[in-house]
Amino acid sequence: MKRNLKKAASLALASTMALSLAACGSSGSTETKAADSKAAEGDSKAADSAASGEEVTLKFSWWGGDSRHEATEKAIEAFMAKYPNIKVEAEYGAWNGWEEKQALAIQGGNAADVMQINWNWITSYSGNGKNFVNLNDYSDVIDLTQFDQDVLDQCKIDDKLMAVPISLTGRLFYWNKTTFDEVGCDIPTDEASLLAAGEAFKAKGDDYYPLALGEYDRQIFLVYYLESKYGKPWVENGELQYTQEEIQEGMDFITKLEENHVIPTLATLQGDMADSIDKNAKWINGKYAGILEWDSSVSKFKKAIEESTDKPGQELVIGEFPKFGDYNGGFTKVSMAFAVSANSEHPKEAAMLINFLLNDDEGIEISGTERGIPCSKKALEILNEKGIGDEMVKEANAKVTSYSKFPLDPYFEHNDLKANPDGVYYKVFGKLSAGQETSAEAAQELIKGIEECYSNYQ
Structure with missing residues (x-):
C-alpha cells in the first residue's frame, strides 16, 4: 500500500494527538569477525570525536516505569564517565500524556536529540524522512551489523534509517x-x-x-x-x-x-x-x-x-x-526504537549515545531488559552469557514471538x-x-x- 507519508505527518502533528507504544528480538547470537571489526572501528571513531574536547550537551527523552528510569539514568552516568565532554540531560515520565507532549515537541522543532520512540512514529511523524536523522549516515558510529536487516528495514522511510530498533514485543x-x-x-x-x-x-x-x-x-x-x-x-x-x-x-x-x-x-x-x-x-x-x-x-x-x-x-x-x-x-511488532531529531546540533554524539545503550558492554549490562529483549545480537549474547535481565520478560518474549505470527x-x-x-x-x-x-x-x-x-x- 502506497502511503502518503507527508500528508500523514502533517495531519497527525497538527492534531497533537498521541503517538503510540512496544520490543525487536533477534534470533541471532553469533558475532562475525567482520562485525567485531566494524564495532571496534565505530568505537574508535566515537572515541576520537569525544577526545576532541568539544563540550556537547544532549537531551535524551523516554517514557516508562521506575525501573526503566533508574536503569537509564545509571546508563547515562556511565556514558558521561566514558565521554566526559558530553553532558546528557534526561527528560522522562510515565506514558500517560507523553504522546501529546512529544507531538508538540516534534511539531515545534525542539524534540530531544535522542528520542525513545514507538515503531509507528516512524510512519506518522518522520515527515517523510525530514524530522529524524538518517542513521545510515552514522554507521561508522552505530554498529548496525548487530541488527538483522529485515528488522532494520521496518524502521526505514524511502531507504532512510529513521531509528535503530531496540526490541520486538x-x-x-x-x-x-x-x-x-x-x-x-x-x-x-x-x-x-x-x-x-x-x-x-x-x-x-x-x-x-x-x-x-x-x-x-x-x-x-x-x-x-x-x-x-x-x-x-x-x-x-x-x-x-x-x-x-x-x-x-x-x-x-x-x-x-x-x-x-x-x-x-x-x-x-x-x-x-x-x-x-x-x-x-x-x-x-x-x-x-x-x-x-x-x-x-x-x-x-x-x-x-x-x-x-x-x-x-x-x-x-x-x-x-x-x-x-x-x-x-x-x-508481534517492532516495539521501541531510538531516533535522533533532525534539529539536533550534535547528531554524531547522539548516535554515540545510541550505540552505547544498544551495543556497548557496559550500556548493555546496565540496561538489561528494561526495554524488552534486545534486537542487538551483541546485547542478546551478553545478557544470556551473564544471566542479566528479567527472566519473566525473557520467557514472555520467547513465548509470544513463537506463538503470535500475524502482522501488524x-x-x-x-x-x-x-x-x-x-x-x-x-x-x-x-x-x-x-x-x-x-x-x-x-x-x-x-x-x-x-x-x-x-x-x-x-
Whole structure:
C-alpha cells in the first residue's frame, strides 16, 4: 500500500494527538569477525570525536516505569564517565500524556536529540524522512551489523534509517497466581474457564475480577479473539479483513465478559482514579488478577504486586494463550526504537549515545531488559552469557514471538484510532461498555473510523 507519508505527518502533528507504544528480538547470537571489526572501528571513531574536547550537551527523552528510569539514568552516568565532554540531560515520565507532549515537541522543532520512540512514529511523524536523522549516515558510529536487516528495514522511510530498533514485543496474558489460589479457581485457558473464573471471583467479592482491560486493551483483545477464530490478519494491504458481522461477534464477546464478571466495566475502571492499571489499587492489592500486556512492559505490573503495602509478595505468572478457535491469534511488532531529531546540533554524539545503550558492554549490562529483549545480537549474547535481565520478560518474549505470527500494520496504532480519549477505539468501546451503542452499532462505528483513517493516509 502506497502511503502518503507527508500528508500523514502533517495531519497527525497538527492534531497533537498521541503517538503510540512496544520490543525487536533477534534470533541471532553469533558475532562475525567482520562485525567485531566494524564495532571496534565505530568505537574508535566515537572515541576520537569525544577526545576532541568539544563540550556537547544532549537531551535524551523516554517514557516508562521506575525501573526503566533508574536503569537509564545509571546508563547515562556511565556514558558521561566514558565521554566526559558530553553532558546528557534526561527528560522522562510515565506514558500517560507523553504522546501529546512529544507531538508538540516534534511539531515545534525542539524534540530531544535522542528520542525513545514507538515503531509507528516512524510512519506518522518522520515527515517523510525530514524530522529524524538518517542513521545510515552514522554507521561508522552505530554498529548496525548487530541488527538483522529485515528488522532494520521496518524502521526505514524511502531507504532512510529513521531509528535503530531496540526490541520486538507482543501481548500476553499474565495472571496473579496468589489471587487465583485464594479464589480457588484455575487460571483461564479458554472461554469456558474465563467465564468460570468470573463466577468464582464474583463470589469472592464484587470488587474482584479475573481480568482488567482498558479501551485499547479491548481492541487488542478483540483482534486476538477474531484472529484466533478466523485465521485472518486484522488489516492487510491497507484494508480491513473482517466483516461487520464478524466484528459484531467480537463485540458481543467482550460484552459477555462484562456481564459475566470477567472484566470490570470501563466506568468501574475510571472510578478507580488511576492513570494506568499498574497504579490501580485494585491491581496492587490483587483484586484485579489478570492483564493482557506487552512482554516489554510487564516488569512494572509484577513489581507493583510484589511490593504492595497491604499484600506484599504476590506472584505474577505468564498464562497460556487462551484458545478461542483453531488459530494462534495475536501479533508481534517492532516495539521501541531510538531516533535522533533532525534539529539536533550534535547528531554524531547522539548516535554515540545510541550505540552505547544498544551495543556497548557496559550500556548493555546496565540496561538489561528494561526495554524488552534486545534486537542487538551483541546485547542478546551478553545478557544470556551473564544471566542479566528479567527472566519473566525473557520467557514472555520467547513465548509470544513463537506463538503470535500475524502482522501488524503501523496504522493500527495511529493517533486517530488509539488516542486517549478521542481516538476511535476509546470512543467505540466506551459507548459499548456504557450501553450507549449496541454491538452492531459499535462494529459499524469501528469499521467507519478505521476506513476513514486508512483512506487519509494511503
